[in-house]
Amino acid sequence: MKLHLRIVQARQEKGLTQEELAELAGVSARTIQRIESGDSVPRNFTVKAIATALDQSFEQLMREEPVPHFAQTAPVLDDQHFLRMLNLSCFSYMIIPYVHFLIPRHVLKSEPILNRETGLFARKLIREQVSWVVIFHLSLILTLAYNLIVVKMFGNRHLVVSYLWPFFIMYLVNAVIISLNAVRIKNNFKSLNTSNGLLNVG
Incomplete structure (x- = not known):
C-alpha cells in the first residue's frame, strides 16, 4: 500500500477529518488533501509530524507492504467506476444548468483516494x-444582443432568433461532450488493462 493510502487509512481508523489531522500535525488542510490524493510527496519531517498525530511511528507509516497480485486490479476497476460516475453526474446540467458542475465537484472532493x-x-x-456554463450564457447573451440590434435597426421582428435555438444546441453539445468522455474513459482503461495483462473492462 502506498504512503498516501496508508495515511488515509490511519486517519480514518483514528476517526479524524483532514482538517483535524492537519491541526494535530501542524500543517495546512490543503497539504493533507494533496498528500492523501497522491498529488504531493511529503518530506520526511512532514511524514514524522503526521505519524505523531496518528500515534504511529515514522517507520510504520513509511513501511511498504506487499500487495497480493489479485488485488492489483482493484485500483484500476475502482478508478474507472469513479470516473464513470463522475461523468454521469455531469448530466445534471439538464436539470440545473447554471451550477450543475458543483455536483461532479462534490463527487470528486468526496473521493480522496485517487491516483494522479x-x-x-x-x-x-x-x-x-x-466552460460549457460560460459558453452557454454567452450564447444566450449574444442571441439577446442580436435580437435587440435587429429590432432597433431594422424593425423586423421576423429576423428575431428564438432563444430555444441556442438553448437546445448547447444542451446537445454537452450531451455529445459527456458521451465522448464516456468513450474515452472506457478506451483508456481498456488499454491500461491490456498493457498490464489484466482483464478488460467493458
Whole structure:
C-alpha cells in the first residue's frame, strides 16, 4: 500500500477529518488533501509530524507492504467506476444548468483516494463543464444582443432568433461532450488493462 493510502487509512481508523489531522500535525488542510490524493510527496519531517498525530511511528507509516497480485486490479476497476460516475453526474446540467458542475465537484472532493492520472482526468471533466456554463450564457447573451440590434435597426421582428435555438444546441453539445468522455474513459482503461495483462473492462 502506498504512503498516501496508508495515511488515509490511519486517519480514518483514528476517526479524524483532514482538517483535524492537519491541526494535530501542524500543517495546512490543503497539504493533507494533496498528500492523501497522491498529488504531493511529503518530506520526511512532514511524514514524522503526521505519524505523531496518528500515534504511529515514522517507520510504520513509511513501511511498504506487499500487495497480493489479485488485488492489483482493484485500483484500476475502482478508478474507472469513479470516473464513470463522475461523468454521469455531469448530466445534471439538464436539470440545473447554471451550477450543475458543483455536483461532479462534490463527487470528486468526496473521493480522496485517487491516483494522479485519475485525479487530473476528473478535474478536466469538471473544467469542461464550467466552460460549457460560460459558453452557454454567452450564447444566450449574444442571441439577446442580436435580437435587440435587429429590432432597433431594422424593425423586423421576423429576423428575431428564438432563444430555444441556442438553448437546445448547447444542451446537445454537452450531451455529445459527456458521451465522448464516456468513450474515452472506457478506451483508456481498456488499454491500461491490456498493457498490464489484466482483464478488460467493458
